Amino acid sequence: MFKIFGKKNKENVKLFYRTDMHSHIMPGVDHGSQSVEESIEMLKAEIDMGINRVILTSHTTAETFENTPETLAEGYETLKAAVEQEGLDIELHYSSEYRIDEYWDQLYKDGRIVPMPGNFLLLENSFVQELISIDDLLFDLRSKGYKPILAHPERYSYYTNRRTRYEKLHSMGVKFQVNLLSLAGYFGPGAHSNAMWLVEHNLVDMLGSDMHSIEHAQIIQRYLNSKDWKKLLPRLEGRIVNDMIK
Numbered sequence: 680m681f682k683i684f685g686k687k688n689k690e691n692v693k694l695f696y697r698t699d700m701h702s703h704i705m706p707g708v709d710h711g712s713q714s715v716e717e718s719i720e721m722l723k724a725e726i727d728m729g730i731n732r733v734i735l736t737s738h739t740t741a742e743t744f745e746n747t748p749e750t751l752a753e754g755y756e757t758l759k760a761a762v763e764q765e766g767l768d769i770e771l772h773y774s775s776e777y778r779i780d781e782y783w784d785q786l787y788k789d790g791r792i793v794p795m796p797g798n799f800l801l802l803e804n805s806f807v808q809e810l811i812s813i814d815d816l817l818f819d820l821r822s823k824g825y826k827p828i829l830a831h832p833e834r835y836s837y838y839t840n841r842r843t844r845y846e847k848l849h850s851m852g853v854k855f856q857v858n859l860l861s862l863a864g865y866f867g868p869g870a871h872s873n874a875m876w877l878v879e880h881n882l883v884d885m886l887g888s889d890m891h892s893i894e895h896a897q898i899i900q901r902y903l904n905s906k907d908w909k910k911l912l913p914r915l916e917g918r919i920v921n922d923m924i925k
């Protein structure tokens with residue numbers, strides 16, 4: 680009797696942390712997942728990468744995605760029910776990725792922001808120019824007990840020629856979250872080179888998928904199986920504190 684031994688399917692590389700703290704998997708509240716079915720597929724991809732806790736951080740931005748504590752809670756409840764029905768082994772939490780704009784100012788003033796567990800807050804800078812008031816805001820947030828996280832600092836192109844600002848902001852106690860998609864080159868050479876600079880200068884505290892779609896998940900999965908990722912691991916392991924969010 681002959682036995683044919685095929686090549687073993689190589690297992691996908693898993694992440695070394697368990698919490699994805701930046702994702703657009705909540706269905707129907709921003710330009711991320713558009714349906715519960717899509718969200719479930721994205722969560723399955725997270726599990727394949729070794730993630731078992733996801734913080735849902737849908738956009739909150741003036742005019743485009745004016746989310747509120749109520750819309751976020753509703754999206755979370757819908758997805759949580761679907762996850763239970765599917766029997767997925769993944770813990771969900773929710774907050775938001777808050778763009779610092781006039782809508783944020785109003786929510787903050789009214790006490791209507793939704794922080795992550797542990798009072799962490801994911802903040803998005805303007806992509807056009809640095810906010811003049813960002814230092815004051817970070818100081819104010821910290822004095823009120825919030826732990827601000829700057830979402831994807833590598834993607835703000837105005838820092839490329841002013842990288843000393845990265846050091847200044849980081850020294851003020853804000854945590855830096857870099858996108859796996861930036862490391863994979865998805866946002867172009869500028870974001871990639873900023874991300875690599877931040878890694879080399881030990882300024883990366885958290886990593887996020889920032890996944891908006893199943894395609895993003897696939898790009899990240901391919902990147903995790905690459906030599907480029909393997910080369911970065913010694914610099915990142917032991918520095919990344921995603922699992923501290925609790």
Ligand SMILES: [Fe+2]
Pocket residue numbers: 701702703776830889
């Ligand atoms: Fe995001």
